[in-house]
Amino acid sequence: MDGNTARITIAADLAAKWGIFVVNSASNSGWHPDHNTLGAPADGDSVITVGAVDGSGSRANFSSVGPTVDGRIKPDLMAMGSGVYVARSSSPTSYGYSGGTSFSCPILAGAAALILSVDPTLTPMGLLDLLRQTASQSANPDRLMGWGIINTFEVVNSLPTTVEGDEVLEDFYILRNYPNPFNPATKVQFSVPQQSDVKITLHDILGREVELLFNDKVDAGMKEFVVDAGNLSSGVYLVRMIAGTFNKTIKISLRK
Structure with a gap:
């Protein structure tokens, strides 16, 4: 076996x-x-x-x-x-x-x-x-x-949802990253229905914050950012998005 x-x-x-x-x-x-x-x-x-x-x-x-x-x-x-x-x-x-x-x-x-x-x-x-x-x-x-x-x-x-251009969704979303698993970088999309302060952080599997990925005021629509994990070890990490009362976490898998 x-x-x-x-x-x-x-x-x-x-x-x-x-x-x-x-x-x-x-x-x-x-x-x-x-x-x-x-x-x-x-x-x-x-x-x-x-x-x-x-x-x-x-x-x-x-x-x-x-x-x-x-x-x-x-x-x-x-x-x-x-x-x-x-x-x-x-x-x-x-x-x-x-x-x-x-x-x-x-x-x-x-x-x-x-x-x-x-x-x-x-x-x-x-x-x-x-x-x-x-x-x-x-x-x-x-x-x-x-x-x-x-x-x-x-x-x-x-699973990732295909959203074209500046299409505005009716709610807050953070979509699954692509590619996943990844090495060393992956893309994450998120959407806000109106201008919002958005903070996105990276955490290890125990919930400890590893890095601040995004922290800015954005207009309504679909946005994208890159997670560069070149200095991190292989494993499962958590990406957490906070925008007003919206609080959502997705898992990403780094495989080196």
Whole structure:
């Protein structure tokens, strides 16, 4: 389970490099204190590996855990996979409750398809980064649940919106940066509906202010500025915009 040995894992990683979004179940071998219980190709570094949670958001006891042999966190994400109401194979008209990471996998795959319908330019790794950044434990990933439970709404809500020229939106907005992940610079757009004092700051994942990015009075319309992170270390950072009572934070990912 090192991501480079099993033939099916090698094939899955190649598919991802060709632009195919490969989502795979972590497997149903439960927890072990000393090693991972993953099933190939869940160990692939370009595979979106999903484990199972129950209705309360707790990890299902059968859901396999990481890390991989070479130390990477797996699973990547979690989705509903215990107590799922599904069609039964025994009858064309019967339904019942069942469980397994094979149920959480299509939920995440469907979420990925929805996100791609909003932004078809996303790459497999770009989508994985977005899903990780917005998941329930993005700040503290671990070998049991990875980056946590997916939040499709938050991903879609963070995707960039194309706004032409000086078009004025009816509310305050800060749009997701592009590109993301980035190295060393990325662009961020924001919009104000009327002349406003705008302050935008950069923070580390713990919320500590790192840099003042923008602080000025601007006229109504769409604006753009560049975040230059050449002197910062790789990681997830927070961009916070304050304009009057508007207070919004987005996550950006610096990868060097």
